[in-house]
Amino acid sequence: MSYMDKSIEELHKLLINGDVTSDELVKESLEKSHEIQDKCNAFVTILDDAKGGKVTDNLLSGIPYGVKDNYSTKDILSTGSSNTLKDYIPFFNATAIENLNEAGAIKVNKTAMDEFGMGGTGTTAHTGIQRNPWDLTCMCAGSSSGSAAAVAAGVYPYALGSDTGDSIRKPAAYCGIVGYKPTYGMISRYGLFAFASSLDHCGVLTRSVRDAAIVVDTMKGIDENDMTTWDSSNVHLLDACTGKVKGMKLCYIKEIVDRDKYKNGSKELLEHLDNFYKTLDKCRELGMTVDEVSVDEALLKAQPSVYVVISCAEATSNMSNLTGIVFGPRGKGDNYIEMMKDHRTKGFSPLIKRRFVIGSYVLQKENQERYFKNAQRVRRLLVDRWKEIFKDYDAVILPVGSGPAKHLDGSKDILDENTAALEEHLQIGNFGGFPSITIPDGFVSGLPVGVNITGNCYEDEKVLNIAYALESAMDYKGQVVKEVK
Amino acid sequence: MTKYLAKIGLEMHCEMSETNTKVFSAARNSYSESPNTNVRPLDMGFPGTLPVVNKEAVRLALMASMILNCQQPEYIYFERKNYYYPDMPKNFQITQETKPIPVGIYGKVLYECDGEIKEVRVNNIHLEEDAASLDHFYATSNIDYNRAGVPLLELVTEPDIHSAKEAVAFLEHMRSVYQYAGISEADSKKGQIRCDVNVSLMDASADEKDPRNWGVRAEIKNINSFGGVRDAINYEIERQTEILNNGGEVEQETRRWDEESGTTIRMRSKVDAIDYKYFVEPNIPKYKVTKEWLDEIKASIPELAMDRKKKYIEEYGLSPYDAGVLVKEKDISDYFEKCVALNIDVKQAANWVSVNVIGELNKENISIKDFYLIPEMLKQITDAINSGTLSSKQAKEVFFKAIEEKKEPKNYISKENAQISDRDELTKIICEILDNSSTQIEQYKSGRDNIFDYFVGQVMKNTRGKANPVITKEILHAELDKR
Numbered sequence: 016m017s018y019m020d021k022s023i024e025e026l027h028k029l030l031i032n033g034d035v036t037s038d039e040l041v042k043e044s045l046e047k048s049h050e051i052q053d054k055c056n057a058f059v060t061i062l063d064d065a066k067g068g069k070v071t072d073n074l075l076s077g078i079p080y081g082v083k084d085n086y087s088t089k090d091i092l093s094t095g096s097s098n099t100l101k102d103y104i105p106f107f108n109a110t111a112i113e114n115l116n117e118a119g120a121i122k123v124n125k126t127a128m129d130e131f132g133m134g135g136t137g138t139t140a141h142t143g144i145q146r147n148p149w150d151l152t153c154m155c156a157g158s159s160s161g162s163a164a165a166v167a168a169g170v171y172p173y174a175l176g177s178d179t180g181d182s183i184r185k186p187a188a189y190c191g192i193v194g195y196k197p198t199y200g201m202i203s204r205y206g207l208f209a210f211a212s213s214l215d216h217c218g219v220l221t222r223s224v225r226d227a228a229i230v231v232d233t234m235k236g237i238d239e240n241d242m243t244t245w246d247s248s249n250v251h252l253l254d255a256c257t258g259k260v261k262g263m264k265l266c267y268i269k270e271i272v273d274r275d276k277y278k279n280g281s282k283e284l285l286e287h288l289d290n291f292y293k294t295l296d297k298c299r300e301l302g303m304t305v306d307e308v309s310v311d312e313a314l315l316k317a318q319p320s321v322y323v324v325i326s327c328a329e330a331t332s333n334m335s336n337l338t339g340i341v342f343g344p345r346g347k348g349d350n351y352i353e354m355m356k357d358h359r360t361k362g363f364s365p366l367i368k369r370r371f372v373i374g375s376y377v378l379q380k381e382n383q384e385r386y387f388k389n390a391q392r393v394r395r396l397l398v399d400r401w402k403e404i405f406k407d408y409d410a411v412i413l414p415v416g417s418g419p420a421k422h423l424d425g426s427k428d429i430l431d432e433n434t435a436a437l438e439e440h441l442q443i444g445n446f447g448g449f450p451s452i453t454i455p456d457g458f459v460s461g462l463p464v465g466v467n468i469t470g471n472c473y474e475d476e477k478v479l480n481i482a483y484a485l486e487s488a489m490d491y492k493g494q495v496v497k498e499v500k
Numbered sequence: 501m502t503k504y505l506a507k508i509g510l511e512m513h514c515e516m517s518e519t520n521t522k523v524f525s526a527a528r529n530s531y532s533e534s535p536n537t538n539v540r541p542l543d544m545g546f547p548g549t550l551p552v553v554n555k556e557a558v559r560l561a562l563m564a565s566m567i568l569n570c571q572q573p574e575y576i577y578f579e580r581k582n583y584y585y586p587d588m589p590k591n592f593q594i595t596q597e598t599k600p601i602p603v604g605i606y607g608k609v610l611y612e613c614d615g616e617i618k619e620v621r622v623n624n625i626h627l628e629e630d631a632a633s634l635d636h637f638y639a640t641s642n643i644d645y646n647r648a649g650v651p652l653l654e655l656v657t658e659p660d661i662h663s664a665k666e667a668v669a670f671l672e673h674m675r676s677v678y679q680y681a682g683i684s685e686a687d688s689k690k691g692q693i694r695c696d697v698n699v700s701l702m703d704a705s706a707d708e709k710d711p712r713n714w715g716v717r718a719e720i721k722n723i724n725s726f727g728g729v730r731d732a733i734n735y736e737i738e739r740q741t742e743i744l745n746n747g748g749e750v751e752q753e754t755r756r757w758d759e760e761s762g763t764t765i766r767m768r769s770k771v772d773a774i775d776y777k778y779f780v781e782p783n784i785p786k787y788k789v790t791k792e793w794l795d796e797i798k799a800s801i802p803e804l805a806m807d808r809k810k811k812y813i814e815e816y817g818l819s820p821y822d823a824g825v826l827v828k829e830k831d832i833s834d835y836f837e838k839c840v841a842l843n844i845d846v847k848q849a850a851n852w853v854s855v856n857v858i859g860e861l862n863k864e865n866i867s868i869k870d871f872y873l874i875p876e877m878l879k880q881i882t883d884a885i886n887s888g889t890l891s892s893k894q895a896k897e898v899f900f901k902a903i904e905e906k907k908e909p910k911n912y913i914s915k916e917n918a919q920i921s922d923r924d925e926l927t928k929i930i931c932e933i934l935d936n937s938s939t940q941i942e943q944y945k946s947g948r949d950n951i952f953d954y955f956v957g958q959v960m961k962n963t964r965g966k967a968n969p970v971i972t973k974e975i976l977h978a979e980l981d982k983r
Contacts, residue, residue, distance in 0.1 A: 378777035
């Protein structure tokens with residue numbers, strides 16, 4: 016009998032009824048962790064000492080989960096999948112982890128990721144690449160690659176992720192699961208290793224919308240250690256999942272999904288778009304309206320660059336603390352400058368170094384106006400445009416990416432000009448701090464694809480409810496990879 | 501120096517010692533001899549830590565901004581100043597720049613130098629975090645993170661100062677402002693005040709209003725004492741004068757003050773200036789400064805030294821000199837005000853504080869906060885003087901005895917020891933002595949004036965020193981004249 020492919024609510028019921036113990040769940044989760052580690056290389060650390068916990072009324076009590084390795088976990092190795100922190104054992108927990116501890120949730124592993132979240136492929140962790148459990152020759156996307164692989168493979172019902180551009184929502188799509196990042200500031204970032212502070216979000220990867228609601232209900236809350244958090248005590252995500260969506264108004268962006276734009280597109284891209292339009296029909300069947308909305312193409316074209324400029328600028332500053340002097344492996348050298356250089360030269364992957372160079376460049380006095388300040392202006396314009404859309408619509412619905420998971424052998428973290436808007440539009444959710452959720456909506460070439468729903472700030476309940484209704488109208492809720500090969 | 505006019509601008513950093521916690525972390529803000537005892541994860545730059553603004557630090561910074569007659573911002577923003585240095589664990593400093601505006605911008609300060617009131621324009625005042633402190637040894641350096649994150653106010657003046665003397669007078673004025681406003685102890689011994697000094701020389705005959713005439717400036721960094729500021733400015737004026745007199749040009753550069761050699765040493769030229777890559781700190785949302793809050797802060801500004809000095813002169817009738825001595829340090833002025841509140845006569849209090857109390861503090865090199873004899877005890881002494889129980893000589897003895905033995909003065913004041921000032925009683929005693937001293941009276945009458953002291957001595961002996969000496973002398977003269 017396997018339990019780890021069940022939902023949180025099912026597991027809770029089994030625990031309460033005494034049909035299974037927390038210890039048994041942890042044991043199964045650890046066994047699956049090792050199995051998936053061999054196939055997908057999904058973890059930095061497997062907590063073999065993990066024990067079951069007390070089962071209470073709390074839905075998460077006694078149930079195993081995974082933590083992305085950029086969350087600070089007390090007394091547990093937390094590397095951010097980087098050599099610069101390969102031995103770092105924090106002495107404090109991230110606030111979100113504290114909240115889950117209080118609920119009685121059981122950590123069983125730390126999941127691998129693109130180094131410090133700076134990547135979308137799951138190929139840059141210091142422990143190697145993560146493989147997609149649906150097809151081990153494919154990538155998971157990133158940066159929450161290990162979390163996505165593990166949840167899809169049924170290691171546990173949920174794993175924590177973080178999302179700066181699309182780092183929860185894209186791997187969720189590639190792995191056929193749910194990925195949700197709530198409104199900026201709903202979950203404290205205290206203890207999350209910073210990548211780009213104004214874009215970073217905590218969130219979760221699950222196999223159902225209700226599970227995502229349960230976990231974020233627990234992780235969230237105002238935190239005196241994070242000034243950007245807000246009081247969400249009147250937000251009840253699980254209660255909001257009623258499925259009543261009749262009369263809700265959705266829209267999609269013509270310039271991103273218009274079939275005419277992709278006349279020379281690949282077969283997979285076109286299938287993916289067809290699948291998206293079928294999903295829209297499902298929405299209509301549920302009683303929602305779906306309109307086409309136009310956005311200035313120049314804005315959309317600028318959007319990926321805006322992300323690069325802002326995220327790299329903040330990253331280069333945020334990661335200046337990684338010197339190997341107070342923590343992390345001490346570099347060699349005759350003085351502190353040489354020691355830092357040695358630590359950083361050896362510690363960071365080339366991709367990150369490239370981003371630091373970009374970040375430094377755009378912040379330089381002579382470049383700041385042209386790049387950094389302009390990027391902030393375009394960010395504002397895009398957010399304003401989306402807020403305008405939210406005046407008329409409850410949510411924006413768009414496909415995730417330009418198709419299913421890409422193959423590892425052909426993968427490069429480089430954009431195809433033509434599909435840039437399709438690939439990168441999720442970043443707008445980070446620009447505005449919007450609540451945004453990806454759910455699976457079908458298969459293309461035998462691999463899962465996803466659809467994303469994004470709403471206005473503080474309207475998480477509405478966004479989740481729409482996702483819940485749509486999920487219920489499709490066949491992919493709770494799907495687990497049957498056989499990893 | 502007649503050919504040139506010095507243009508001096510100051511950047512005065514003052515640690516705010518009067519907040520409970522650091523400016524962005526919950527670690528205690530307190531000066532400590534034991535290294536690394538006031539530290540939270542943020543202060544050491546651990547991954548995942550975030551800054552949380554200390555509202556009290558912002559309140560005090562806004563108060564300083566008001567006292568300096570600056571404009572206050574509508575929103576509080578902080579910025580990151582990015583540079584790598586071992587005393588900066590995050591390798592960026594959270595500070596404020598001029599755009600968006602900091603806690604204060606474009607103000608002016610009036611201060612006194614040699615009895616003359618001078619004006620300095622303030623470019624801006626901003627709130628930032630201090631760095632850790634470093635101790636360098638032969639082969640290693642130690643880092644103490646106690647200071648990392650202590651709130652720091654940086655005041656930037658326009659170059660309106662013209663001499664080392666004015667610079668020091670201005671700094672003393674600001675130290676007093678910070679102390680009186682309850683912002684900082686402003687103790688340079690604890691390293692709470694540090695200055696950067698900008699010095700340039702201009703042609704004394706040119707128009708000072710035109711910045712183009714101000715000359716090329718050198719910036720001297722990290723001076724830790726007012727004496728250092730004075731010496732560095734004087735050295736720099738001399739150095740630049742010599743360059744100009746020899747037909748040379750002063751280079752725009754950053755120098756550092758070397759206390760040992762008493763010289764300034766070149767660090768880097770303007771060409772090598774560091775690009776700090778400023779940007780708005782994303783973890784601190786902009787914070788609205790409401791009018792109500794500003795009004796509240798304004799109303800809570802305590803009386804400052806200049807106000808008190810005015811009050812001492814105009815209301816208490818003290819001399820400007822005495823008033824100046826009393827207000828120089830807030831704690832001493834507070835002590836004096838407590839004395840006045842206890843109804844000690846104002847002039848008597850002023851005299852006791854400025855002479856005996858300050859004298860004792862200087863002798864023992866202690867702060868008035870550690871002084872045993874509190875105003876209530878001083879009142880025991882002055883009351884005894886005023887009731888005639890103590891002579892002024894006795895009063896001083898009681899004062900020192902109380903301090904030495906750490907017992908209240910009243911233990912040394914008793915009716916038995918009370919001075920005898922009763923004229924009838926003294927006359928009776930004196931007459932008895934004179935009646936038995938016919939030989940000495942003859943000698944006195946024959947012109948040996950020093951015999952008078954013999955009579956005084958006899959009275960004191962008889963009264964065990966309690967006779968009021970002034971009255972005794974009066975009566976003695978009168979009685980001797982009668983005989």
